[in-house]
Amino acid sequence: MTTADGIVRAKQSLPARIAARTGGGVLRVVLILVGLFWLMPTVGLLVSSLRSPQDLAESGWWQVFAEPAQLTWSSYGHLLDNAKVMDSLLTTALITVPATLLVVVVGALAGYAFAWMDFPGRDAWFMVVVGLLVVPVQVALIPVAKLFGAVGLFETTPGVILFHTAFGLPFAVFLLRNFFAEIPRELLEAARLDGANELRLFTRVVLPLGGPAIASLGIFQFLWVWNDLLVALIFADSGSPPITVALQQEVRQFGNNIDVLAPGAFLSMVVPLVVFFAFQRQFVSGVMAGAVK
Numbered sequence: 001m002t003t004a005d006g007i008v009r010a011k012q013s014l015p016a017r018i019a020a021r022t023g024g025g026v027l028r029v030v031l032i033l034v035g036l037f038w039l040m041p042t043v044g045l046l047v048s049s050l051r052s053p054q055d056l057a058e059s060g061w062w063q064v065f066a067e068p069a070q071l072t073w074s075s076y077g078h079l080l081d082n083a084k085v086m087d088s089l090l091t092t093a094l095i096t097v098p099a100t101l102l103v104v105v106v107g108a109l110a111g112y113a114f115a116w117m118d119f120p121g122r123d124a125w126f127m128v129v130v131g132l133l134v135v136p137v138q139v140a141l142i143p144v145a146k147l148f149g150a151v152g153l154f155e156t157t158p159g160v161i162l163f164h165t166a167f168g169l170p171f172a173v174f175l176l177r178n179f180f181a182e183i184p185r186e187l188l189e190a191a192r193l194d195g196a197n198e199l200r201l202f203t204r205v206v207l208p209l210g211g212p213a214i215a216s217l218g219i220f221q222f223l224w225v226w227n228d229l230l231v232a233l234i235f236a237d238s239g240s241p242p243i244t245v246a247l248q249q250e251v252r253q254f255g256n257n258i259d260v261l262a263p264g265a266f267l268s269m270v271v272p273l274v275v276f277f278a279f280q281r282q283f284v285s286g287v288m289a290g291a292v293k
Contacts, residue, residue: 013230041271045181049075049263056258075259085264088246092268094157095232096225099164102212103221106165107172112202114173115180116188126177132170140167141234148235160235160242172217179213181207215279223272243268 045234047061050071055063064070106107112128113119144163183206191205207214229244233257236242241249247264250257 021278042273045262045266046271047071049266051075051261051262056148056262056278067241075263078259079263079267081262082260082264085243085246085250085260088241088243089267091157091236092238092242092244093161095164095236096222099161099168099225100218100221103168104164104218107169107176107204107217108207108210109144110173111176111180112206114177115183116206117198126173129173135170136232137167138248141230145234154235155237156208157237157240160232164221164228165237166219168224172221173216176210176213179210183209215231219276219279222275226268226272 044061044275047064050073051061051064052070052072052074055070110129114122114129146153148156150177153162162279188201189206191201196204227244228242232242232245233248236245243264247261247268250261250264
């Protein structure tokens with residue numbers, strides 16, 4: 001072994017040396033086992049959604065591997081016939097998509113302003129934004145409920161969208177401001193010398209460079225809003241609730257509605273998973289870029 005090889009081995013961490021000696025085989029097995037363990041609840045919910053209520057009451061979901069004939073699509077047929085649950089999916093989309101887009105757009109604009117534009121009190125206002133990160137949602141429920149009741153937004157879809165947008169913006173501004181601030185100043189100055197105004201600079205230079213961070217923010221916001229129960233339970237229209245509230249209402253009659261609850265819960269979980277896996281490359285790039293910076 002040469003001196004250079006010895007220096008490289010000395011600089012390697014203990015996990016890296018173990019992985020190098022074992023060829024990564026043990027590490028791969030451990031990661032696969034962790035992944036299977038993490039996916040087990042999802043697999044269990046999927047299998048439960050494909051079993052009849054009678055089979056679910058008599059045995060655990062794992063019994064299907066011994067009796068594959070138990071699998072049936074009848075529960076999904078009952079779900080499609082349940083207008084309340086199906087309408088709740090549309091309501092959830094009508095809440096989640098605008099709340100995500102508003103947070104991303106407004107957060108990107110504010111993040112650029114805090115990072116590269118000079119205006120009075122910029123640092124003080126940014127500290128206010130950072131301070132809002134520690135405000136829990138529960139503290140604002142009663143004051144916002146009274147405000148929404150006074151202006152006619154209580155138990156409305158726009159009210160839920162505004163609530164999610166307001167509480168998602170502090171994190172969005174904080175994240176994107178820190179990401180945009182790492183863009184080389186020379187690059188922005190060169191664009192200004194070429195005649196680019198602030199709007200063109202933001203759309204043609206900053207947004208493309210900040211794509212990974214914006215994608216990560218969009219995924220976080222989408223998952224938070226889609227899976228929210230507390231805010232939806234209080235502020236959403238009781239006659240047209242989101243999927244989380246609709247499933248919670250089905251739980252009250254768990255024994256009678258398991259054939260709707262199981263496929264509905266799996267369907268509500270599949271949408272965030274599809275969104276995450278569709279944008280996982282951008283998500284990982286944003287996380288890694290933030291870690292490096």
